[in-house]
Amino acid sequence: MLERSASRYADVYGAWRRDPEAFWSAAAKDIDWTTPPATIFDGQAGVYGRWFTDGVCNACFNAVDRHVETGRGDQPALIFDSPVTDTRRTWTYSDLLNEVRTIGAMLQALGVEKGDRVVIYMPMVPEAVATMLACARIGAVHSVVFGGFAAKELAARIDDAAPKVILAASCGIETSRVVPYKPLLDLAIQMAVAKPAACIILQRPQLTASMLEGRDHDWAELRAETLAAFRGAECAPMAATDPLYILYTSGTTGLPKGVVRDTGGYLVALRWSMENLYGVKPGEVFWCASDIGWVVGHSYIVYGPLLLGATSIIYEGKPVGTPDPGAFWRVIEEHKAVALFTAPTALRAIKKEDPETTHLKGRDLSCFRTLFLAGERADPDTVEWARERLGVPVVDHWWQTETGWAIAGNPVGLGLLPFKPGSPTVPMPGYDLQVVDEAAKPVAAGTMGSIVIRLPLPPGCLPTLWKQDQRFHDSYLADFPGFYKTSDAGFVDEDGYVFVMGRTDDIINVAGHRLSTGGMEEVLSSHPDVAECAVIGIKDALKGEVPCGFVVLKAGDRRAPEVIEAELVSLVRERIGPVAAFKIAITVPRLPKTRSGKILRGTMKKIADADPWTAPATIDDPGALEDVAASLKARGF
Ligand code: COA
Ligand code: AMP
Numbered sequence: 001m002l003e004r005s006a007s008r009y010a011d012v013y014g015a016w017r018r019d020p021e022a023f024w025s026a027a028a029k030d031i032d033w034t035t036p037p038a039t040i041f042d043g044q045a046g047v048y049g050r051w052f053t054d055g056v057c058n059a060c061f062n063a064v065d066r067h068v069e070t071g072r073g074d075q076p077a078l079i080f081d082s083p084v085t086d087t088r089r090t091w092t093y094s095d096l097l098n099e100v101r102t103i104g105a106m107l108q109a110l111g112v113e114k115g116d117r118v119v120i121y122m123p124m125v126p127e128a129v130a131t132m133l134a135c136a137r138i139g140a141v142h143s144v145v146f147g148g149f150a151a152k153e154l155a156a157r158i159d160d161a162a163p164k165v166i167l168a169a170s171c172g173i174e175t176s177r178v179v180p181y182k183p184l185l186d187l188a189i190q191m192a193v194a195k196p197a198a199c200i201i202l203q204r205p206q207l208t209a210s211m212l213e214g215r216d217h218d219w220a221e222l223r224a225e226t227l228a229a230f231r232g233a234e235c236a237p238m239a240a241t242d243p244l245y246i247l248y249t250s251g252t253t254g255l256p257k258g259v260v261r262d263t264g265g266y267l268v269a270l271r272w273s274m275e276n277l278y279g280v281k282p283g284e285v286f287w288c289a290s291d292i293g294w295v296v297g298h299s300y301i302v303y304g305p306l307l308l309g310a311t312s313i314i315y316e317g318k319p320v321g322t323p324d325p326g327a328f329w330r331v332i333e334e335h336k337a338v339a340l341f342t343a344p345t346a347l348r349a350i351k352k353e354d355p356e357t358t359h360l361k362g363r364d365l366s367c368f369r370t371l372f373l374a375g376e377r378a379d380p381d382t383v384e385w386a387r388e389r390l391g392v393p394v395v396d397h398w399w400q401t402e403t404g405w406a407i408a409g410n411p412v413g414l415g416l417l418p419f420k421p422g423s424p425t426v427p428m429p430g431y432d433l434q435v436v437d438e439a440a441k442p443v444a445a446g447t448m449g450s451i452v453i454r455l456p457l458p459p460g461c462l463p464t465l466w467k468q469d470q471r472f473h474d475s476y477l478a479d480f481p482g483f484y485k486t487s488d489a490g491f492v493d494e495d496g497y498v499f500v501m502g503r504t505d506d507i508i509n510v511a512g513h514r515l516s517t518g519g520m521e522e523v524l525s526s527h528p529d530v531a532e533c534a535v536i537g538i539k540d541a542l543k544g545e546v547p548c549g550f551v552v553l554k555a556g557d558r559r560a561p562e563v564i565e566a567e568l569v570s571l572v573r574e575r576i577g578p579v580a581a582f583k584i585a586i587t588v589p590r591l592p593k594t595r596s597g598k599i600l601r602g603t604m605k606k607i608a609d610a611d612p613w614t615a616p617a618t619i620d621d622p623g624a625l626e627d628v629a630a631s632l633k634a635r636g637f
Contacts, residue, residue, distance in 0.1 A: 007415030009426065012276070016429035023429060024051065024459055027272045028264075031307075032066050033057045034237050037264065041456065045241070047469050048477065048484075051265035051459040052240035059244050060100055060137035061235040062267055063306035067093045072309050075283060079335050080126045082316035083327060084173040085206065091126055093309075096133070103127075103134035104233025106222045110198045112164050114139030114236050117246065119163040119196070120292075121145045121154060121185055123172035124316040127202055127219070128292055129302050131167050136244055136263075139236035140164075143246040143258075146293025147172040147181065148513075148579030153256070154188035157248050160258050160466060162194035167219075169202040170209035175321040182209030240264020246466045247295055249401035250516035251475070252505050258466030259401050261298075266404055267307060269430070269460030270299055273405050274308040277397070277428065279370060279412030280339055282309035287337040289315050289328065289346065294513075295401040296375060300341055304405075313337060319346040326359025336367040343375035343512030344396075347382050348542050357389045370395055370412055375512035376544045377500060380421035398424040398500050400486065401514070402476070404460040407431050407453070407486070408498040423497040430458025435492050440480045445494045450504055452483035506601075508537030508545045510581050517601075520547055520582060523575045529553050529564050534591055534599045538584075538608040538637070548584040548608060550628065552591055561587035586631050592624035604628050608637055 016023040021040040028037060037055030045053055064077070073094035080089040091099065112118060118140045122128035128144070135142035143161045145154050158166070166189070172179040182201065189195060201209055202219040211218065226232075238244075244263045248256035278300075280286050286308075288300035305312035313335055319328055319342070328350065332340060350357075371386055371394045378396040387394045393416060397409030410417055410425035417425055427433045432454035435443050443449040455477070461484075465472040479485050487507065490500040503509075506517045517535040524533040531554045537545035549568060553561065565585040572582035592600040595618055606613035607629050615622045 007411065007417050009411050009414045009417055012411075012414055013427070013429050017432075020430070024268060028052065028055070028268045030271045031057060031264070031267045032062055033264075037240060043456070046463050047472055048463075049456045050241050050262070050463060052268070055240035055264045056237045057240060057264055057267065058137065058235040058238050059263055059267055059303065060133045063133055063136075063303060064093060064097050064100055065235065067306075067309045068097050072283075073097075075309075076311045077306060078126045078129060078312055078314055079285070080314045080316070081331055081335065082124075083322040084175070084317055089126065096130060098232075099127075099130040100134045100137050101232030102223055102226050103131055104137045105226045105231040106200065107134060107140060107165060108138060108233055109222075109226070109231070110165050110200075110217070112138065112140050114238075115141065115242075116165075117141045117143055117161040117163040119143050119145060119158060119161060119166040121147065121166060121168040121181060122202065122292075123147050123169055123181075124291055124314055125169065125202070125204075126314055128169075129312075129314060132245070132292065132298075132302055133306075134233065137235050138233050139238055139242065141243045141245055143248070144292050144298070145248070146291060146579065147179065148293075148577050150573070150575055150577035151184045151187035151191060152575045153577055154184060155191035156256060158188055158192040158196070159194050160248070160256075161246055163196050165198050165200065166196045167200045167202070170204050171207040173206060173316065175318055178206050180207055180209070186212070238263050241463070243466075245298065247298060247401055249295070250507055250514050250519065252507070252516060252518050253522070257471070257475070258468070259295075259462045260464055260466050261404055261460075262463055265459030265461075266303070269405050269458060270304040271307045273428075274304050274310070276413040277406055277409050277411050278304075278339055278341075278372065280305070280308060280310055283311075285311040285313065285335050285337045286339055286341075287313040287315070287331065287335070288341040289319070290341070290343070290375075294375075295399075295404060296341070299405055311335075318349075320349045320353050324359060325350045325354035326363070329360050329363045329365065332365055332368050333363045338367055339370045339372060340368070341372040341374070344373050344378045344382050345376065345511045345543055347373070347386050351382060351385055352542060360389065365390070368392055372397060374399060374406070376509040377502070378424070383421065393419070396424040398488075398498065402462045403457070404462070407433070408500075420493075420495075420497050423493075423499050425498065426496055427498065428458075433492065433498060434483065435490065436480060436483075440483075443491075446491055448489060448491050448501065450480070451486045451488050451490050451498070451500065452480045453486065454483055457484055508547060510537070510545055510547065511543040513579055515547065515576075515580055517547060519576060520549060520572055520580060523572050524549050524551055524568055524585070527564070527568055527571060529558055530568070531555075532591060534601055534604065536601050536605045536608065538605065543581065546584070547580065547582045548586065549582065550586050550588050550591060550604065550631075552589070553587055584635070586635060588624075588627050588631050590621065590624045590627060592628060593620050594618040595620045600625070608632055
């Protein structure tokens with residue numbers, strides 16, 4: 001099928017396969033280097049080799065300065081569209097350059113130097129994007145923490161990254177409520193062992209945060225002082241292998257993994273993807289409706305579009321409720337976006353409220369060419385609904401925080417390949433995918449197995465975990481020697497199309513957000529009345545999956561189970577955050593286990609999802625599964 005297609009994909013992928021270094025060397029020419037790399041790949045460096053080891057460049061220069069130097073100064077770089085505050089603001093590339101120079105100087109004045117970490121705990125405002133770029137400018141390593149996490153999660157990230165400075169806003173705005181950020185930040189710093197030297201607080205008109213004398217600085221005041229003193233930061237020369245950022249993601253325990261992104265490889269891969277995968281040209285408007293707290297936001301709200309010289313939309317709102325399910329179509333029309341990148345759950349939310357897309361009527365979406373989906377499995381029904389309603393190709397693509405850009409997709413810029421429902425299409429150049437069984441043996445086409453990537457990973461992917469080479473090796477490289485384990489299961493069909501069916505670990509995907517059930521179990525177990533527990537992800541028509549916790553209470557004279565269940569729901573919200581969407585806790589008399597004591601989470605999930613199930617032969621007490629089924633039934637599942 002691929003050979004018969006008009007797409008250039010087969011040629012381009014083949015060229016990469018024949019000579020990966022020549023391929024990436026050519027791609028690297030689209031980046032401005034202070035010292036162009038003579039070494040494209042050094043297999044001896046790092047844990048599995050490093051890209052562009054002797055190259056020197058600066059991510060902010062490539063995303064901002066060079067566009068001003070080449071005549072894009074007056075072109076919008078960022079369009080801020082915030083239905084929740086009824087605000088629209090545009091920053092040209094020249095405006096953005098002024099901001100990054102100023103914020104860079106503000107950070108330097110507080111002692112931030114090359115290699116220092118800076119935590120950013122901010123909502124979707126343009127200042128947050130400028131702060132990320134300002135860090136890149138001065139060589140500081142940013143670590144953005146998503147606003148929906150609770151203080152304890154923020155504290156864990158602060159302790160791991162040990163930032164010199166934290167930048168935060170006074171609040172975020174959810175559909176109908178103002179979320180105060182500052183109390184969470186104060187609590188997190190109180191909990192953390194690694195204390196930042198200073199905080200810079202952006203006071204938003206919706207809420208004024210109280211300031212701590214000596215530690216907290218008012219953003220506007222610091223900015224005004226810096227401008228008055230004509231101070232501005234210049235771009236620091238960075239080795240391609242220097243870390244650009246750390247982004248924490250859920251691991252199998254409550255302790256998040258600090259995914260490290262290096263500088264040179266990331267710029268090369270993202271720049272390549274913008275034109276070849278997303279089919280976008282410099283000067284066009286690209287909209288990624290994610291959040292800068294996630295990898296998708298890092299790569300395709302901030303770095304990807306700006307490296308290309310495109311305009312990026314920063315949207316502070318939701319697909320529905322801000323104010324209605326026509327919000328996405330309004331933004332596309334108003335700002336003339338050529339592409340939208342969102343999560344399938346956002347489309348399901350729109351489809352649920354407006355199945356007939358009455359909110360599309362009268363909108364001129366003639367500028368709009370492609371809808372991109374990622375973050376979770378795209379169900380064929382939703383994809384088909386969107387394709388039919390919008391009349392544009394709907395491109396599902398598969399990737400992870402760890403990879404930083406798509407592992408598999410349908411490359412619009414190279415010419416679309418025929419679509420297959422349920423498949424994110426084919427591997428991108430750089431990724432040699434294999435599907436293997438538990439003994440690491442490749443399986444036949446069409447057979448399910450673990451999806452692994454032959455080392456080295458391409459530019460842009462993580463070289464390691466922050467200060468944890470061993471954990472990186474143990475988590476990703478140890479199980480299948482010579483390969484990176486994606487922890488996704490699936491198959492590749494006869495035509496080379498990839499199908500990603502689900503995780504092989506205890507990570508679940510809730511509304512496009514990646515969460516650890518192990519982390520939630522740690523929280524439930526900490527409740528004094530809980531003897532043991534198991535958290536599973538159960539099917540949800542809107543969010544894809546939602547967590548469901550089963551708990552066995554300690555013996556003795558206890559309070560009513562409903563009271564404890566409500567406490568458990570609050571506890572997860574308080575410890576992990578609202579983003580966990582943990583709303584179901586169910587008391588059961590016992591948990592189903594194998595004779596060796598392993599909890600049968602897989603079978604429990606089948607029962608909850610109303611999938612066919614049988615009790616495994618190794619089960620210790622078959623009645624325990626019946627208990628789970630009965631408890632679920634009693635709760636209306
Ligand atoms: N700060 C504070 N709280 C936040 C938050 C933030 N940045 N983001 C989400 N939350 C809160 C929500 O308000 C909600 O709180 P609630 O329990 O009081 O209602 C909770 O976290 C769960 O949020 P979410 O799962 O996002 O559900 P939702 O009902 O608010 O919205 C969707 C549902 C489908 C509209 C929404 O999840 C969505 O747009 N998802 C797209 C996801 C996405 O872009 N992912 C990035 C990968 S591409
Ligand atoms: P995150 O690191 O938060 O981006 O989550 C990565 C995980 O989300 C992957 O390992 C997959 O399990 C899932 N995922 C992301 N995109 C897709 C997709 N297009 N199809 C199926 N699963 C996906």
